[in-house]
Amino acid sequence: MPKLIKNEAIIDDQWTLLEEVDSVENVSENTIVPLAFWLENKDSLPANTGVWFASNEEPETISDVVNDLPLIAIHFPKFADGRGYSIARLLRERYGYQGEIRAFGDVLQDQLFYMKRCGFDAFVIRADRDMEKALQSLNDFSVVYQTGGDARPPVFRVR
Amino acid sequence: MYKYDEYDHKIVQERVAQFRDQTNRYFAGELADEEYLALRLQNGLYVQRLAPMLRIAVPYGMMSSTQVRKLADLTRKYDKGYAHFTTRQNVQFNWPKIEDVPAILEELASVEMHAIQTSGNCIRNTTTDQYAGAIADEVIDPRPYCEIIRQWSTFHPEFAFLPRKFKIAVNSVPDQDRAAIMVHDIGIQIVVNDQNEVGYKVYAGGGLGRTPMVGSLIREFLPEKDLLTYLEAILRVYNRYGRRDNKYKARIKILVKAMTPQVFAEKVEAEWEHIRKSGSELTDTEINRVKQYFTAPDYATLSDTPTELAARLQDNKAFKNWYERNTATHKQSGYRVVTLTMKQIGTPPGDVSDKQLETIADLADDYSFGEVRVTHHQNVVLADVRQDQLFDLWQRAYTAGFATPVLNLLTDVICCPGGDYCSLANAKSIPVAEQIQSRFDDLDYVYDLGELELNISGCMNACGHHHVGHIGILGVDKKGEEFYQVSLGGSSGKLGGGSNAAIGKILGPSFARDEMADVIEKLISVFVENRTEEELFIDTYRRIGMNPFKERVYAQAH
Ligand code: HEM
Ligand code: SF4
Numbered sequence: 001m002p003k004l005i006k007n008e009a010i011i012d013d014q015w016t017l018l019e020e021v022d023s024v025e026n027v028s029e030n031t032i033v034p035l036a037f038w039l040e041n042k043d044s045l046p047a048n049t050g051v052w053f054a055s056n057e058e059p060e061t062i063s064d065v066v067n068d069l070p071l072i073a074i075h076f077p078k079f080a081d082g083r084g085y086s087i088a089r090l091l092r093e094r095y096g097y098q099g100e101i102r103a104f105g106d107v108l109q110d111q112l113f114y115m116k117r118c119g120f121d122a123f124v125i126r127a128d129r130d131m132e133k134a135l136q137s138l139n140d141f142s143v144v145y146q147t148g149g150d151a152r153p154p155v156f157r158v159r
Numbered sequence: 160m161y162k163y164d165e166y167d168h169k170i171v172q173e174r175v176a177q178f179r180d181q182t183n184r185y186f187a188g189e190l191a192d193e194e195y196l197a198l199r200l201q202n203g204l205y206v207q208r209l210a211p212m213l214r215i216a217v218p219y220g221m222m223s224s225t226q227v228r229k230l231a232d233l234t235r236k237y238d239k240g241y242a243h244f245t246t247r248q249n250v251q252f253n254w255p256k257i258e259d260v261p262a263i264l265e266e267l268a269s270v271e272m273h274a275i276q277t278s279g280n281c282i283r284n285t286t287t288d289q290y291a292g293a294i295a296d297e298v299i300d301p302r303p304y305c306e307i308i309r310q311w312s313t314f315h316p317e318f319a320f321l322p323r324k325f326k327i328a329v330n331s332v333p334d335q336d337r338a339a340i341m342v343h344d345i346g347i348q349i350v351v352n353d354q355n356e357v358g359y360k361v362y363a364g365g366g367l368g369r370t371p372m373v374g375s376l377i378r379e380f381l382p383e384k385d386l387l388t389y390l391e392a393i394l395r396v397y398n399r400y401g402r403r404d405n406k407y408k409a410r411i412k413i414l415v416k417a418m419t420p421q422v423f424a425e426k427v428e429a430e431w432e433h434i435r436k437s438g439s440e441l442t443d444t445e446i447n448r449v450k451q452y453f454t455a456p457d458y459a460t461l462s463d464t465p466t467e468l469a470a471r472l473q474d475n476k477a478f479k480n481w482y483e484r485n486t487a488t489h490k491q492s493g494y495r496v497v498t499l500t501m502k503q504i505g506t507p508p509g510d511v512s513d514k515q516l517e518t519i520a521d522l523a524d525d526y527s528f529g530e531v532r533v534t535h536h537q538n539v540v541l542a543d544v545r546q547d548q549l550f551d552l553w554q555r556a557y558t559a560g561f562a563t564p565v566l567n568l569l570t571d572v573i574c575c576p577g578g579d580y581c582s583l584a585n586a587k588s589i590p591v592a593e594q595i596q597s598r599f600d601d602l603d604y605v606y607d608l609g610e611l612e613l614n615i616s617g618c619m620n621a622c623g624h625h626h627v628g629h630i631g632i633l634g635v636d637k638k639g640e641e642f643y644q645v646s647l648g649g650s651s652g653k654l655g656g657g658s659n660a661a662i663g664k665i666l667g668p669s670f671a672r673d674e675m676a677d678v679i680e681k682l683i684s685v686f687v688e689n690r691t692e693e694e695l696f697i698d699t700y701r702r703i704g705m706n707p708f709k710e711r712v713y714a715q716a717h
Contacts, residue, residue, distance in 0.1 A: 058399075080197055080280065082320030086398050089317055094433055110181060110198055117316035130189070141173045143166045145310040146387070147438035148317070154438055155166045156310070156445040 003131060004102070005112075006122040008138055010131055013124070017052060017073060017104065032073050035061070042068075052104070055083040059090045066097045074120075076105035085118045092119035092149035109134040113141060119149025160221055160530055161306050161452045163271045170313065171268045174275060178202050179261035186258070199257075201319065202264075203249075203277030207582050210254040214277040215267060219287045219305040219329075220248030220533040224520035227531060229270045231516035237263050242516065244501060244509040246573055246624055247326070248286050248533045249277055253580055275313055280321045282312035282394070287329045288337040289498075289534040292453060293542040295490035298349050299357055301331040303449040304386065307441065311387045318394050322401035322409035325394070326366075339535060339651035341365050341374045341660035342627055344411045345393060350380065357383045363393060363423065364415030367621035371662045372412040375420035377427060384441040385431075391439055392431035396423070456528040456543055461493020465547045478553055480602065481564040486549065493546050497527070499539045499561035500571060504596045506560075507589040508574040509537030518559045526552045535624075536573055538566070567610045569683075570596045573624055577617030577634060578641070584617035586634025586641035591615055591675050598676035608683065611696045612650070627651040629697045630682060631663045632675065642669035645678060647708060648700050667709055681711045 001012040017032040024044045027033060032050040035057050042065070050071030053059070059066075066072070072091060074084040084103065091097040102122035103115050109130075112123055116138050125134045146154045163171070178198075185195040199205075203214035215230070222230075230250060234242050237259045243251040255263060267273055276283055285308045292300045308327060312318070318325070328338040331349040340346030346362035359381045365374030381389050393411075400418075402408045415423045472479045486495040499519065501509055511519070519539055523531045526548050527541035534540055539561070544552060556562040565571045572595065575581065577588030592615055599605050614628030625631035631646040649663030670678055683696075685708050690699045700708070 079194065080320050081403060082280075082318070082322075082398055083403075085317040085320070086395050089395075093437070108194060110177075110194075111320075114314075114316040114319050133189075137177075140177050141170060141314060143169050143173075144316075145170070145313050146315055154311075156448075157438060157442070159164070159166065159445075159448065 002124075004122055004124045005131060005135055005138075006100070006102075008135065010135065015050060015071065032071060050100075053084070053087055055081050055087070057087075059087050059095065063095050066091060066095045067099070069097075069099055071100040071102065072097065073102045073104055076103060076107055076111075079106040079108050079111060081106075085114060088115070088118040088120050089149040109137045112137045113139070117144065117148035117150045117152070160223055161218070161302075161449070167271070167310075168268075171271070171273050171275075174202075174273060174314075175261060175264045175268050178264060182257065182261055197279060197320075199260075200279035201276055201281055202260075202279075203274035204257065204260055205278065206257075207253070207580060211257050211260075212580075213252045213255045213260060213263065213274060214245070215250045215252070215272060215274050216277045216284050217249050217272075217533050218309050219285060219291070219302055220289055220535075221302070222531050222533070223270075224523040224529040224531070226270045226272055227516050227520040227523065229266065229272070231513040231520070233263055233266060234513045234516070241510055241512045243507075243576070244511065244533045244537045244539065246535045246537060246575075246622060247284060248289070248535055249284055250533070253576075278324070280323050280325075281319050282315060282321075282325045282327065285309055285312070285327045285329065286338055286343075286535065288332060288335075289532040289540045290337065290487065290496050290542065291331065291532075292455070293489055293491075293494075293496045294332065295488065296333065296335070297331040298333065298351055299331055300450075300453050301329045301349055302453045303446065304347070304349065305329050306449050306452070307386065307445070308390065311390070311439070315394075317391075318398060321394070321398055322403045323406065323411075325397075325411070327390070334653055336651065336653040336660075337534070339624070339627065339660075341652045342367055342371070342624075343374065345390065346374050347386075352380055359383075359386065361389065361393075363427075364412040364420065365660075366410050366412045367624060367626050368410070369407050369619050370410075370412065371621065371626040372416065373660045373662065374412075375415060375423075377415075377420055377424035383446065384443075385435055386441060387439040388435045388437060389427070389431050391434060392427045395430055396426045400426075455491070456530075458491045458494065458543070459545065461545065461547070463492045463546065465493070468546045468549060471550045475550075477557075477564075478550060480606070481553055481557075481562050482549065484564040484568070484606070485562070485566045486544075489543070491543070495544050495546055495549060497541045497544045497549070497552065498534070498566050499541065499556055500563045500566055501538050501561065502563050502565060502571055502596070503560045504570075504593060504600065507576070507579070508572055508592055515559060515561075518555075519561075522552060522555060522559075536567075536571060538571070564602065565605060567612070568605050569608055569611045569613055569679075570599050570605055571613075572596060573612070573614040573628070575616045575623035577615075577623075581617060581622075583620060584634060585619075585636035586617050586643065587672070588615045588617040588623060588632070588634055591632060591634075591643065591672060594672075594676045595679050598680065608686070609695045613679070614649070624651065625649070626662045627660065628663060629695075629700070630679065635669050637669070641672060643672060643675055644669040645682075645712075647682070647705060648697065650697055664705060666705065667713055678712055682708055685711045 052073035362374035578584035616623035646663030652660030
């Protein structure tokens, strides 16, 4: 089974991500489907269906129903595309999303600290990279200067 | 000056470790070139024409003499014994080895310095007026706010991979703007409202480079404690909606223009409403804590123009010139703000040797409470000099070559490294600066011309701020040959007669390098013939327009 980092450990990935899907029949339990497809078919999908966002898609579109979702994945088409960070913060902070937020796509070690701080708790590291090493970067810094999606207070409120 | 506490130290040390590991992984082939590129840029490390280049952060331009000495030491150990002051108030090393950078960072950390976010598509060093804290006409000392922004922007998790680089500048003087806030991605003007509350006027969408623009006012008055939440709202709107398909259209100025400043401001307001009460809302405790680091130094009680100064000014013309040009009124009686100009002919603007750095540190220790500031004109300021010590200081600065009394005059050229060092250049810029400085070496004449900004860039990226020079020079490439385009009427705002920020207009066809001093001379002659008494070049240009200049310059060419 493929692996991913979740809650700071390497575990088996229980989910299947469908990049594209054309019919509800093709969606089984524990499947992650594109946002647009989910929005159109949400009432006929299995309860355990997650969605994924492209980096230009807007969390506003699901603001009222986010907590019906077991999992939200956010795609990083390139590691340098930083839109997914804002999407995660909005989901966590504005819409109070409690479930898993995972990053997938061009996800590399040196982004994980930032991603975690924006509220991601699961990371599908790019296949050619070392997951063990990536895991260490979740804690590259022990002090944070600013508020994020991870509930840590900025250091100025601690000092 | 801000002093690190245990938290600041920890962050900078953890950064050194992180960057060392990244560099090791790169050399071990575990990081691809383009991945390491993004990471090294966030740490100020470029790879340039002749060698790597490392840009070291100087938060809002301030350094202690200890830090300056450390830089001198590092240039000897890891570079060729000199460094460069930049238009963003930072310091660059031109010849470090990539392998040495982690060690350089470690040494920098020992004196509370780093290279964090000095480049790359993230929030860069926040800049401000180099006279901050020392001049009477500021609303309030802007440095604590800059430091608050520095900390907030350091490793901001949401904004490390923006569409493009992002620069914030703060100004606190009502009718002078030494920080050029109108040509920054965000410009903050500190103001006091009629209830006597401190706050900010916020501008967004200014910037130079390929599509130069002056920023738009997006908020008339932002309350003091809302600084970070409002910045966060702007950055979030930009991060989500800024263009990522074309790097030339990725700056916030393009977004603000496309949306219109009104719509952009509405989007920001809507975003801000959600987060203004978040953990980023500033507290009085924090504002006061940071302010404590910027209290006035231990000034002596002195009166203005002591007799020894008056006497020296009487009998030494060179000293008097320097006093009038390179020193400015201080808020504390008996003191002056001194600018050491790094503009000796024959040295690229902003270049300093290890020895010169040490001299600067010594001068700062002996005359200015051990503290210096770098200016966006590539000069250095000693902010708190006793008037009765000015003559001594001048003598020493003169010997060191820092007393060229040309501050803000034609020969106080801003100039990027250009084709001599920069791999992006279309043309050399340093020789052009030198040619013009040599042509205008008659000080009395240069004085008589009054304040005049001449800015030179080697390419469209505008590191030398050519768009906002009263006279701007841009290196262009024509079929593999170097040419220079001249623009007139640019202004970074408020300098020279309180005039507004403007982007210069192109004069006409470009010139060969060896024509440049002649061209400038012709432009100057048009000014001299047309000006009214007291008028500066920029005022005359605004009054008479481009044509007279154009006619003179191109007349003989045909
Ligand atoms: C030698 C290595 C350098 C390289 C490769 C470099 C690269 C660049 C690039 C690519 C831009 C364009 C950014 C854009 O259009 O968005 C830029 C802009 C700029 N650089 Fe540099 N630069 C270098 C040195 C310097 C130096 C030495 C200074 C200061 C003396 C400087 C200050 C600036 C400034 C002020 C801008 C304009 C910012 C704006 O668009 O508002 N750079 N640089
Ligand atoms: S303006 Fe161009 S040539 Fe000059 S330093 Fe910037 S990128 Fe290089």
